Amino acid sequence: MAEARRLRGGKWRLYMTPNLAPIRDPETGEIATFDSLDDARRWWADVEPSEPPLDESIKCAWCGAYFGGASTWALYAGRYYHPSHTPQDTALRRRPG
Numbered sequence: 001m002a003e004a005r006r007l008r009g010g011k012w013r014l015y016m017t018p019n020l021a022p023i024r025d026p027e028t029g030e031i032a033t034f035d036s037l038d039d040a041r042r043w044w045a046d047v048e049p050s051e052p053p054l055d056e057s058i059k060c061a062w063c064g065a066y067f068g069g070a071s072t073w074a075l076y077a078g079r080y081y082h083p084s085h086t087p088q089d090t091a092l093r094r095r096p097g
Ligand SMILES: [Zn+2]
Pocket: 060, 061, 062, 063, 064, 065, 081, 082, 085
């Protein structure tokens, strides 16, 4: 299975799970990079038609960072968070005094 991640510059790359190795274009040998998630999805469906459709990696709903292979996360109200970024914890930390 593969998942897509958005780079800081706005481009998208695909990574094999679970080791998160970047996926290369089999024709050029270069790491495949895309302008949009839709482009990446089309390419993936074309190159690996037997694989499940591509999705974006899960990321923290509070800070937006993707989770690494060894990360732990908390599921809160249907969204993923770093354990220290769950809304309850954030509220506690922001309480004045
Ligand atoms: Zn976070």
